[in-house]
Amino acid sequence: MTEPLVVVDGLSVDFTTRHGPVRAVRDVSLTLRAGECLAVVGESGSGKSVTARTLLGLAGQGADVRARTLSFAGHDLRRLGARQWRRLRGRQVGYVLQDALTSLDPLRRIGYEVAEPLEVHGLATRDDLDDQVVGLLAEVGIPDPEVRLLQYPHELSGGLRQRALIASAIAARPRLLIADEPTTALDVTVQAQVLDVLAARRDAGTALLLISHDLAVVARLADHVAILYAGTVVEQGPAAELLAAPAHPYTADLLAAVPSVEGPVPDLSGLRSAPAAQEGCPYAPRCPLADDRCRERLPEALPYDTGRLVRCWYPGGAPASVPGERSAVPVVPARAEPVLTVRGLTKRFRSPDGSHRTAVDDVSFDLAAGEALGIVGESGSGKSTTARIVLAEFEPDAGSVLLHGEPWSGLRERDRRARRSRIQLVDQDPLSSFDPRYTVEEVVAEALPRTRDRGERVAELLGQVGLDPAILRRRPGQLSGGQRQRVAIARALAPGPDVLVCDEPVSALDVTVQAQILTLLTRLRRDAGVSLLFISHDLGVIRQVCDRVAVMKDGKVVETGQVETVFRAPQATYTRALLAAVPRIGPGPRVPARPRVPEPVPVTDLKGPT
Amino acid sequence: MTAPALARPYRKVRPGLWAAWAFLALVCCAALFPALFAGAPDQVDATAVLRGPGAGHPFGTDQLGRDILARVVYGARASLFVGLGSTLLAGAVGSAWGLLAALGGRAVGEAAMRLADILLAFPGILTALLVVAVLGPGTRNATLAITIALAPGFARIVRVQALVVRDSAYVRAAINLGLRPWRILRRHIVPNVLAPLLILATLNVGTAIIAGASLSFLGLGPRPPAPEWGSMLAQARNYLDVSWTLALFPGAAITLTVMSATAAGRALQARYERREP
Amino acid sequence: TRGGDRPATQAAANAAGAPVTGGTLTYAVAGTQVSLDPAVAATAVTGLIDRNIFDSLVAQTGPDSFGPWLAKEWKVSDDGKVYTFTLREGVTFHDGTPLTAQAVKASLDHVVDPATKSAYAASLIAPYKEARAVSDLVVEVTLSRPFTPFLQALSVPYLGIQSPAALAKPVAEYRPVGTGPFSYVSWEKDKRVTLKRNPGYAATPAGASHQGAAYLDGLVFEFVSEDATRYGALTSGQVQAIAGVPPVNADKLKALSGFTLDTQETPGLNYNLYLNQTRGPLRDVRVRRALSASVNVEELIRSIYFGHYKAARNPLSATTAAYDVGAESELASYNPTEAARLLDEAGWKEKDKDGYRVKDGKRLTLVWPFWAEGNKDQRDVLAEGIQAQAKLVGIQIDRPTVDTGAFVSKHLIGGGYDLIDVSFARPTPDVLRFAFASGNTYAKAGGNVALVDSPEIDKWVEEAAETSDPETARRDYAAVQKEVLKQAYVLPLYTPVQLVGLSGKVRGVTFDAQTYPVFHGAWLGA
Amino acid sequence: MPPLARWLARRLALTLFVLWGTATLAFAGMRLVPGDPAHVIAGGVQANATPEVLETIRAQYGLHDPLPVQYAIFIGRLVRADLGESYQLNQPVSTVVLEQLGATVSLAAGAAVLGFTLALVLALLTAGRPRAGALTRALEFCAISTPNFWIGILLLGAFSFSLNWFPVLGEDGPRALVLPWITLALPIAGVLAQITREGLERALGQPFTLTARSRGATENRIRLRHALRHAALPVLTLSGWALGELLAGVVVVETVFARQGLGQVVVSAVNGRDFPVVTGVVVLAALTFSVINTGLDLLYRVVDPRVRQAAL
């Protein structure tokens, strides 16, 4: 093996904030060699980005960085002055920030952004700058680079933006490339392409530090994986072994929570959520194995198996989550009356340039009582628009929606109002759907009829969605993402609806929280007998909750059927491509860089990721 | 998943803010109960003209031998009356106007906003000047003039805010719940539009006080002998060479009041924004 | 009548050394003007500037005496209606037109022509009927009735003799062209008027300190309305002379080396407060006298004007002919006890919670409109003092701010006021007729703003205006002064004073009967 | 570029509408005033015009016509860019305005340049530097809270009367303009500096700044090439307001420094009910403002590509 390029030993980063110190990273040790990919995985707030930024000397304002060793190519990073840091950044270490939407300067052309490292480090003359940028854009698989060069970030789709950002990061041919959540918020097909670009760099000998909260993404690229929990590396080791046989209970839970499109649907009802502990093992509050020792003392990183390190008193002791067959999902009697009948929905929108674009095109489906219908499709395929027509937020241009066989679309709002409570919505972003001035209690209570026992009903509903009544007086802004989504579900359930429309209800949540919400929805369906119209771009998620699925592309439903049937034997080519692009955590060697696939993103697609 | 939270530098509780609140309270007291702080503001004393600060007259005396302290104290009323009165009125008129423009249908909305465009087409003081030209000078008319100058700005902001709120996810949620439009308007739209407006209004009090003082400086506000800071400054201009206290104290009173009001408004705003997620 | 005594006071008594020719003098004046045509404009500034451009037919040489100027001599008919003037020979206007009887006729006709929209000049010669050129240099003016103040009127700049050629031009192209020591160069609106020397000047008025062309090459009138700024401009050397030195700065200026202060008391009507005797509480002479007695004019004037303005005790300025010293015994001078007694007697016994007197549930409130544009000399401050003092005896004085239109139509013409303040500079006792004759209300283009309607006063002023006996006139005028003070139609405040600030370099500035500075003999020393 | 053309056409229509509206409001306002303008035209108080003279004037200025007729005549003239003749000055309004325009423009333009520069420099130097910012922040706050006539009075007292550094009076030469410029510039500089700094700080906290840093860009490069553009957006939005404040300040500052200019014209016209002049200045102000705002919006579109394809 070659000399390690990056050596991090005992790194701790603390922040001073208004609410006291935040220990973002605690005692993290990592090494990375040229041509290798190290993946850092963990849920939101676990310290992934801070760790990465420390390697660039950009930990942030008020950061207190301590380490026993912090070296890059043999240079002690702790001793660098401002000027030396600048020489390192971009030149030696390329950084792809998470969220390409805001990481490119919206007021500057793509070409400028890509060229900046070259300019800063004096690597290009004025004349060949454009050529170099075009080359870089082509290298990351951006079609028509000469055109893209002159465009602004908002004129590019999410995938293209992400690739432009990568192009900028690799412009100066750095020896280390840090990619911070490079595929979050991208459609699976686009995600696959971006990963290919990164794989190509790795294969070209660049060391790759890949940051993700998604184990499935990591599985495709990483040689080594480090699992971060609350700022601590709880487990690290070679990717294949670690994923095949997680040693830390957290890793095990994480793996189990990843919804997959194949294999058994796991029963996740045992997953717990609790804030990380400050003392002892941070995972102890959530760990099924935790005992007093765990709560008192955090173990050292102990060797485990071959070349692995685990910080757990009971490494490998976690019970592999029991794969319960789909027993949790109630099977709908075939003769059930449709609650919702959707026929030939069509909706056109005017684009700013005056042209019309069909967002929903002749969509029809039925939803039976107690049934769960999933709608999948890439971004912009018309899923949300369909949902909003079903909710009668606006009228379709053609087609109709029937509720319990009676007209629902095409009415005056006044005539619909009494039946509004029959259909409720759970949104991707619950926070904005709460009046900022309302407390949790008021939010839920508003959905209830004004009766004497309203207070009790609120408490009951919160119990139903697994929330502590202690949060009644809080405002939604003070809740975690998972809690907010539970409040939203409680509110949606309050009027006793027949249909619950869920538009990407979990796509903003960490996998474990996501798993909990999905379990909750499944349970509610069983207990309350509501039908679900479940929208997601994530096939695994759909599979976990739904009986039937409708696949949408460009406003049309290209395929419908029972979930298992569709996923096992997709008929439409689009469905097949979609399934093929889904990253899988499988045993076996890491995937080599695939040959570049043809660009599927149309040049005219200006829509960003949702 | 989220952009790195580059936390803003930590802000301490500033003593300046406390001073601002205290000073505001003082000014309000002076406006309400001037007699507690000073003697008569219009008592002429020909034997003690243009005295510097000293015993009996802590701020000195003016060209008629009147006590400057008393005049500054009594002047608080006019300034606050103009500042608060016009802001409140403009806030009320502007809110109704903006809400109407946002929620009152296309034709009404267009008409309301075009009227605002016209009034906003030139600087506020010019509008105020014109209004004073029509109505004639005086405290009440100056207040009205500033109201008319401020209201279209408020209307525009209220309209934008009302549109944002109207299209917000939580109003959508309320519609989904089958709530009646009137209830949604009352419980969701109006409060969420007015909360930021109230803060904006607080920030505007200072502007209105300055505008009021400017009008009376130009001789279009309250008339002497009624004590008023702007007109005191206008008269003081003639004595720059002789007595510095004459210009200093009313001017400082304006600056400090405006500063305090603005600081208080900003503090409220910061609090409001922090409360938002 | 002819007079010969030296009229104008000699300023800069230290005018040592021989006069030097050359240089430009900049004189900063307050206010601005709307027209340079003296026949059109009424403002003092126009008079001041035009005095240097235009000569008059006659020159006022004393309170009641006149000397030759453009008219070398004149005759008045026995009935006092026909004036025959013989002009000087060889005088030419700045544009080369010779001065003839026709020119005089054209000038006077121009003044009374309604198209001219004369703001003031026409009212000075209201009885003017016609002028006739008897010969080239003899002009005969006919009046509709005898009018003694006619000569005085002719002596003011507003009736300066203008070039007929210039007057023949369209109004838009008007340029002031006269025969005076300076000729017009340019007028930058609201900024300045520039004049240059008339090298061929010879038509000096009687009593002039200097003969022939002016010493100064140029004369610039700079308009600076802000008192403090004007003062600052003098002390910082930006201008050589200013009008209206703020009294508050006057002592300081005197003390400053290199500067002099020249004080000129203005003749005519003092700055007086007129009490509208036709309206409300002021119909009662006791209330009028009470108001008069409630104000300590002496003390107010002293403190506001630092002793540079004199408190007045007579509607007429002491420098006016027929000024009667004895009249002031009739003045209800400061005596708050007496004021209170008079008010009690008049039925204003009770006081309300604000300390104002009430009668039949009505408060003793007087309206004194404030016309901001007319404000100068800190008169607003003085009014504040008067308000404060009247309050002490229980009289409320309201000062609503009014604009010009409303001031004229609602107040001056409509009579919607109780008090009004005016000063009126004109060096003749005939101003008493202007101010108190019943036929001279503002609505009838007069100055009787107290709306005095007294047959006696009317009789006195008419007699004085028409008589040719100076003694009768004097007696009549004295009677008027006594009567208006006794009736308290008027509360004299102060005698306006021209406080002219001069840089020490400026020499030889004199003042005419109207107390306008005359620059004919001025020169700039080292 | 058709969208731009369409946008400009809409702006033009809006401008015309606003001009008509302001003119109409001014007309209505001035006609609501009690009092007979004939007296003003005749020369005001001292004129003491006779009824005949007044009658001539009323006839000449059409004051006898019914209001709709007067309004129609007024609008008709306005369309031909004829603002009528001043009541007080016996001159065409356009002449009055043009004569004074230069003085006002040089005052306002200089102050604008000074104010914007000051704001920019202060903000660039202190953004994201709390220690350096504290003092300037306090000073800006003072400047914002102080009416500019008081600033003017203080400056005049200190630098002209006491120290004699600047002329008390003077129409010509930049030396006489220094104090008025400062007086006008300080309050808007205070506001703009705060806005700019806030914009800079917000931009400096954005991920793209972090990206730029991660490329090795220097602090200056980040501030000038990235953050400044972003800070320019709110500043542009506020520039219309700031310029308006400036024009409004002109009215007061001209009074304080006894300068001639449009501000003085308008104040004396308002006081003297010189209706044509008031209307003229108001229409001119509305026009200037519309032009400035259109220019600013155009500039905004140049700086921010995102709004380019958005409609008006």
Ligand SMILES: Nc1ncnc2c1ncn2[C@@H]1O[C@H](COP(=O)(O)OP(=O)(O)OP(=O)(O)O)[C@@H](O)[C@H]1O
């Ligand atoms: N500049 C800062 N000041 C204060 N706290 C910070 C700062 N930057 C990060 N933190 C805190 O440090 C912790 C780790 O943050 P980090 O951004 O590394 O999380 P992450 O694992 O990247 O999460 P995500 O998946 O949401 O991006 C969080 O609790 C965060 O709030």
Ligand SMILES: Nc1ncnc2c1ncn2[C@@H]1O[C@H](COP(=O)(O)OP(=O)(O)OP(=O)(O)O)[C@@H](O)[C@H]1O
């Ligand atoms: N109000 C609207 N006005 C104009 N176009 C719209 C509007 N709403 C949606 N669209 C367009 O309609 C198309 C479908 O949008 P929709 O939001 O239904 O997609 P989606 O499948 O929900 O995508 P995502 O996964 O990104 O949420 C998109 O191209 C979108 O730009």
Ligand SMILES: [Mg+2]
């Ligand atoms: Mg992160």
Ligand SMILES: [Mg+2]
């Ligand atoms: Mg969607």
Ligand code: NI
């Ligand atoms: Ni003295």
